[in-house]
């Protein structure tokens with residue numbers, strides 16, 4: 001199965017002409033493009049505020065939903081929809097994630113656990129988070145979306161009609177022309193409709209990567225996410241995830257550069273063979289692989305990238321369509337839910353105006369861009385690339401990445417930066433931390449030749 005492959009065929013055409021051939025669809029206040037996590041969350045927020053919402057989705061709900069290991073901010077955002085941790089656990093849609101463990105091929109490992117003092121006053125931080133069965137979670141959310149009265153249209157948006165910086169309408173594959181006062185683009189990373197329509201600036205972090213993953217039955221899952229990596233100081237990190245998505249199933253995935261997978265394919269290896277070969281290097285998977293003679297793994301390719309100015313006069317971009325963060329950060333679900341909540345709030349506040357206030361739109365864009373840059377450049381420089389890893393070791397590098405990432409994510413949840421002051425203060429903290437990482441990375445890189453010579 002190939003997630004995202006169909007999206008790449010979409011052509012975004014800007015047009016302002018006549019539309020005799022198309023069936024007009026109007027009557028909604030907001031058109032949400034994409035019924036993934038960000039799109040569904042936005043639909044619920046908007047209908048709760050009394051707006052009439054049309055959601056157009058290309059039919060991806062049953063397609064390889066991924067994003068199963070949540071960071072510590074996601075449960076609070078899911079609880080806004082009544083999906084509390086207790087409920088998700090009880091309904092076997094989720095398992096507890098109490099820690100992240102990094103295991104190396106040479107047998108070393110390290111647990112990353114938030115300190116217990118954070119759970120006590122005055123901090124009172126929830127130290128648990130979840131792994132989720134995304135297919136089941138998506139079904140639950142889809143039920144909520146439909147029961148809220150959202151009109152759902154299974155169709156693919158293929159054209160965006162613009163007038164200056166405004167979106168006038170979108171057209172679909174089945175010949176519908178949808179107009180509404182407001183739009184949210186939550187079409188995911190492969191489509192990025194509005195970013196392409198408005199030629200938004202794109203910032204990429206790291207090379208194109210490929211993820212191959214499958215599911216295995218287990219009897220004793222661990223209450224944590226486990227990451228496996230080679231301990232032999234590879235020039236660029238490859239890794240394997242193990243995520244218990246429900247009490248009887250683990251999700252196991254392999255992430256490598258597109259170049260690595262391409263090289264394997266050029267030597268005639270199938271995707272399954274590449275997957276088996278990689279997992280076979282870790283003793284944990286030997287018996288699981290033996291028990292499952294044939295795997296039909298899912299596969300997707302992606303580039304971690306973020307866009308600038310993801311809000312316009314009558315539109316906003318949310319979720320991966322705005323910024324794709326690396327899966328290792330486990331921040332994608334939080335980002336999708338946060339964007340959806342913040343984009344919906346801006347639209348709700350602007351509903352009686354002609355346009356979204358410029359400052360509100362600018363601050364929304366700033367937060368998305370700076371936070372995604374912080375995660376993506378941080379994980380690239382500290383974990384994926386070799387200079388920092390090879391200087392301090394991969395286990396310590398894990399700390400260097402995890403501690404600021406965890407703290408800044410928690411600060412975001414507490415501070416809820418919305419206005420100008422809080423946004424600028426928060427972005428200052430993000431950029432300060434990013435600068436620190438960059439200086440340390442540059443130092444390690446500068447030292448690398450002399451260390452190699454000494455070795």
Ligand SMILES: Cc1cc2nc3c(=O)[nH]c(=O)nc-3n(C[C@H](O)[C@H](O)[C@H](O)COP(=O)(O)OP(=O)(O)OC[C@H]3O[C@@H](n4cnc5c(N)ncnc54)[C@H](O)[C@@H]3O)c2cc1C
Nearest residue numbers: 034036037038058060067069157188211319320327332333
């Ligand atoms: C391999 C991998 C592993 C990951 N692991 C994690 C993890 O462990 N933890 C975590 O937090 N995050 C993880 N993520 C990220 C997480 O999955 C995403 O951030 C999140 O699901 C994004 O949701 P979204 O709604 O923005 O996009 P999507 O879920 O991609 O939804 C987009 C929707 O838009 C629809 N669509 C697309 N184009 C059109 C169109 N033209 N017209 C109409 N509809 C359209 C699609 O059908 C789809 O339903 C991972 C990502 C990848 C790739």
